[in-house]
Amino acid sequence: AVTAQTHAKTQRDLEKREREVLAAGTRVLTSFNNQNPPRFRGDGGPAAADLWLQAMEKILGAIHCPEEEMVTLATYQLLGDAEYWWGNT
Incomplete structure (x- = not known):
């Protein structure tokens, strides 16, 4: 019985951690998109690539x-x- 309880608690803890990680990832993606990040197509040469990276x-x-x-x-x-x-890299 103790082993089953320990296993159940461990499983609940893992599921809670997975939910927290997913929520954090969603927050980062939302924050990122709210900044209207620029797209980059590859044209414009090195100067354009550098500006995009910055x-x-x-x-x-x-x-x-x-x-x-x-x-x-x-x-x-x-x-x-x-x-x-x-x-392709």
Whole structure:
């Protein structure tokens, strides 16, 4: 009986943690989108890429985005040739 109770508590704790992580991810994504992050297609050369990266870093820093989420959010803004390039690296 004690083992079953311990297992049930552990399961509840894991489920609670999963809900907290999901809620935190949703908050970060909402905050990110509220900043109207720029899209990047890959045109404009290195100067355009640099400006886009600077804008992304500014937004990600302002919303206190966890480092492990930064690449996911930034690459979500890639379109066209840039998205193709990223998908094939």
